[in-house]
Amino acid sequence: MKLVAVTSCPTGIAHTYMAAEALEQAAIAAGHEIHVETQGAAGAEALNPVDIAEADAVIFAADVDVRDKERFAGKPTVSGPVKRGINNAAAMVEEAVAMAEAAPAPKIAASVAPMTAAAPRLGPGAKLRLWLMTGVSYMLPFVAAGGILIALAFVIGGAEVNQKVYGGEFEGVTYEAIANPTDILTQAGIAGVLMYLGATAFGMLVPILAGYIAFGMADRMGIAPGVVGGLVAVAIGAGFLGGLVAGLLAGAVVMALKLIKPGQALQGIMRIVVIPLVGVFVVGFIMLVVVGKPIAAAQDGMTDWLAGLSGANAILLGLLLGAMMGFDLGGPVNKVAYLFGVGALASGDLTIMAAVMAAGMVPPLGMALASVVRPKRFTPGERQAGKAAWLLGASFITEGAIPFAAADPLRVIPSTVIGGAVAGAVSMAFEATLRAPHGGIWVIGLIGNWGGFLVALLAGTAATCIAVLALKSVARSEAAAEADEHVLAI
Amino acid sequence: MSSEDTVDLISAALIDLDLTGADRHEATAKLARLLADAGRVTDVDGFLADVRAREEQMPTGIEGGIGIPHARSAHVTAPSLAFGRATKEGIDFGAADGPADLVFLIAAPEGGGSEHMTILAKLARKLVHQSFKDSLRGAPDAAAVSILITEALRP
Incomplete structure (x- = not known):
C-alpha cells in the first residue's frame, strides 16, 4: 500500500523528525511505501503531488496545524499527536491501512484500475497527464503576464513597438534594436517597456514548462536539468513541444539517476553535485545535438518545399500554412510558416501574411471559446487561461493556446491545426491582405478586405472549438479525468 | 557541504554520564550549564526559561527512556547538543512508560539557518533507532559517546 504522512511539532527541531523516521520505519517494516513531509525548522520538502494522488491513506502526526491540508482532501486520514507518531508509529500505519481497505481509495481506484479496487495506482496515461499539468500550472502565470503585457504594448504603442525595441522593418520603416534595456523607456516609451517585459516573461515559458514537468516527475532534483533543457529547446527553436520533450527527458534522467545507490563516500555528493551535473549535461546534450539538428534540417526542408509551392493553388497554400501555424504554436513548424508569410510580405504578396496571421490568432481564440462553451471539459486553471487567451488570440499571440496544448497535446493540437487550416484557407479565398507582420486586431487598419479576414477568423475559431470539444468528449479517457481532479490542488 | 564554519554539535565536554537531578528541570539545568561553560549558551537562565516554555506545552519524554528538552533560543550561539546519561531509575520527562535515562538537551539558535x-x-x-540508543547506553566514556553521535550525524 502507498501512504503519505505529515509530521509537525511546536518547535520543529526534534519530534517532527523523530515521528517521520518512526513512521517510515514502521511502514517499511509492514511492507508499505511511505512518503513523509516534515513541516519542521529545516524547511519542508513538499510531498510530490503524484505521491499524494496515488496514496491510499494519509497520516498526520502533528501538534500544530498541518500546512496545505487541502492537498489531502478525500483521502482516508489518520490523525494524532506527534508523539503518537513516535511511540506508536506501527499502530498509526496499521490504522491507516485498515481505513484504506475499509473505504477503498476514492474515485481514482475505480476508474484507473477497476480490477484491483484497493490499489489506486495512476495508470501511465494519467501519470503523464499529471506531470504535464504540473508543468502547465507553473507556466500559466508566465503566459498570462507575458501575453497581456505584449498585447498592452501593441494597444498603447502600435504594432511597430516590437520593431522599435528589437529592431527590424515595419511598414517600410527600419528600426535599430535597442542594445541597452535601460534605454527602452526613453527610446520606445512605456509601450516599449511593456513589450520588453512581456517578451522576457514569454522567454521563460518553455524553460518553466520543462523544469516543472521534470519537477512533477523527479521532485526538486528535476528542476535544473528541466529548465536548462527548456532553455536549449528555446535556443534551437524547438518551441513548446521541445519543452515537453526536455521536461519529460529531464524527469526520466533524474529518476534514473536517483536509482543509483552509490557507496557511502559518494552518497553525500550525489544530490549536490552528481545528479545536477549529469542531469543537466545529458539533457542539454540530447536537446542540443540529438533534437536540435533534425529540427533545423526539417525547417530548412519545409522552407524549400513551401518556396516550391509558391505558384500553387492559393487556397491550398493557405490551408497548409494555416495548419502549420496551428501545429506547434510558436514552435519550429509554426515559425517556418510565419517566416514564409513575412518573406512574401517583403516581396509584395500581402495575402499570405493575412492568412498566416488569421491562422495564428485562431488557436487561442478557439480554446478560449471552447472553455466558455463547455467549461466542464477544462480544469479551473485552463478556464483561467481561457480568459487571457481571448486577448492573446486577438493580439496574434499564438502561444496563448500552449497551456491547453501542453496539458493535452493529442487532443488540442489536431484541433488547432484544423482551425488554423480553415482560417488560412478562408482568408486566401477572400483574398484578405495584411501589410504588417504582426499585431492582431490592433493592426486592423492595415488589413485589406477585413470583412473576409474576420470571416476567416470566425470560421477557424469555430472549427477549433468544435474539434477540441469533440475530441475531449469522445477520446477522453476516464483516467485523464481523474488525473485532472487530483491536479486541482496544485 | 556548507561554506559556513560549522562547529561540531557535541563534544566530550558537553556530556555527563552520571546525570542526576530531583526532576527534569534540575537535570536540564545541569546540562545547560555545560553548554554555557563551553560558550554555546550566553545566558543560562534565559535559555532554561525557553526550554521550560517548550516543556510546558507538552512534556518531551519519549517512550523507551528518552527525554529531549529543547528550544530555539536567542541565548544560543551555535546549534548544540548536551547529553546526559542517568542511572536506571532515571529522571521523569513525562513519557507514558516511565522515566528517561538518556537525556538530550538540544539548543538551537533563534535564527538558525x-x-x-x-x-x-x-x-x-x-x-x-534502538541500535543507536543501545550503543549510547553501552558507551564506556564521554569521548566514546561524542564519537558515536558525531559519526551518526556525518553526512
Whole structure:
C-alpha cells in the first residue's frame, strides 16, 4: 500500500523528525511505501503531488496545524499527536491501512484500475497527464503576464513597438534594436517597456514548462536539468513541444539517476553535485545535438518545399500554412510558416501574411471559446487561461493556446491545426491582405478586405472549438479525468 | 557541504554520564550549564526559561527512556547538543512508560539557518533507532559517546 504522512511539532527541531523516521520505519517494516513531509525548522520538502494522488491513506502526526491540508482532501486520514507518531508509529500505519481497505481509495481506484479496487495506482496515461499539468500550472502565470503585457504594448504603442525595441522593418520603416534595456523607456516609451517585459516573461515559458514537468516527475532534483533543457529547446527553436520533450527527458534522467545507490563516500555528493551535473549535461546534450539538428534540417526542408509551392493553388497554400501555424504554436513548424508569410510580405504578396496571421490568432481564440462553451471539459486553471487567451488570440499571440496544448497535446493540437487550416484557407479565398507582420486586431487598419479576414477568423475559431470539444468528449479517457481532479490542488 | 564554519554539535565536554537531578528541570539545568561553560549558551537562565516554555506545552519524554528538552533560543550561539546519561531509575520527562535515562538537551539558535536545522533533524531521526540508543547506553566514556553521535550525524 502507498501512504503519505505529515509530521509537525511546536518547535520543529526534534519530534517532527523523530515521528517521520518512526513512521517510515514502521511502514517499511509492514511492507508499505511511505512518503513523509516534515513541516519542521529545516524547511519542508513538499510531498510530490503524484505521491499524494496515488496514496491510499494519509497520516498526520502533528501538534500544530498541518500546512496545505487541502492537498489531502478525500483521502482516508489518520490523525494524532506527534508523539503518537513516535511511540506508536506501527499502530498509526496499521490504522491507516485498515481505513484504506475499509473505504477503498476514492474515485481514482475505480476508474484507473477497476480490477484491483484497493490499489489506486495512476495508470501511465494519467501519470503523464499529471506531470504535464504540473508543468502547465507553473507556466500559466508566465503566459498570462507575458501575453497581456505584449498585447498592452501593441494597444498603447502600435504594432511597430516590437520593431522599435528589437529592431527590424515595419511598414517600410527600419528600426535599430535597442542594445541597452535601460534605454527602452526613453527610446520606445512605456509601450516599449511593456513589450520588453512581456517578451522576457514569454522567454521563460518553455524553460518553466520543462523544469516543472521534470519537477512533477523527479521532485526538486528535476528542476535544473528541466529548465536548462527548456532553455536549449528555446535556443534551437524547438518551441513548446521541445519543452515537453526536455521536461519529460529531464524527469526520466533524474529518476534514473536517483536509482543509483552509490557507496557511502559518494552518497553525500550525489544530490549536490552528481545528479545536477549529469542531469543537466545529458539533457542539454540530447536537446542540443540529438533534437536540435533534425529540427533545423526539417525547417530548412519545409522552407524549400513551401518556396516550391509558391505558384500553387492559393487556397491550398493557405490551408497548409494555416495548419502549420496551428501545429506547434510558436514552435519550429509554426515559425517556418510565419517566416514564409513575412518573406512574401517583403516581396509584395500581402495575402499570405493575412492568412498566416488569421491562422495564428485562431488557436487561442478557439480554446478560449471552447472553455466558455463547455467549461466542464477544462480544469479551473485552463478556464483561467481561457480568459487571457481571448486577448492573446486577438493580439496574434499564438502561444496563448500552449497551456491547453501542453496539458493535452493529442487532443488540442489536431484541433488547432484544423482551425488554423480553415482560417488560412478562408482568408486566401477572400483574398484578405495584411501589410504588417504582426499585431492582431490592433493592426486592423492595415488589413485589406477585413470583412473576409474576420470571416476567416470566425470560421477557424469555430472549427477549433468544435474539434477540441469533440475530441475531449469522445477520446477522453476516464483516467485523464481523474488525473485532472487530483491536479486541482496544485 | 556548507561554506559556513560549522562547529561540531557535541563534544566530550558537553556530556555527563552520571546525570542526576530531583526532576527534569534540575537535570536540564545541569546540562545547560555545560553548554554555557563551553560558550554555546550566553545566558543560562534565559535559555532554561525557553526550554521550560517548550516543556510546558507538552512534556518531551519519549517512550523507551528518552527525554529531549529543547528550544530555539536567542541565548544560543551555535546549534548544540548536551547529553546526559542517568542511572536506571532515571529522571521523569513525562513519557507514558516511565522515566528517561538518556537525556538530550538540544539548543538551537533563534535564527538558525536551515543547514543547522538539517543536522538537528538528522539527530532527531537517529533517536528513534534502538541500535543507536543501545550503543549510547553501552558507551564506556564521554569521548566514546561524542564519537558515536558525531559519526551518526556525518553526512
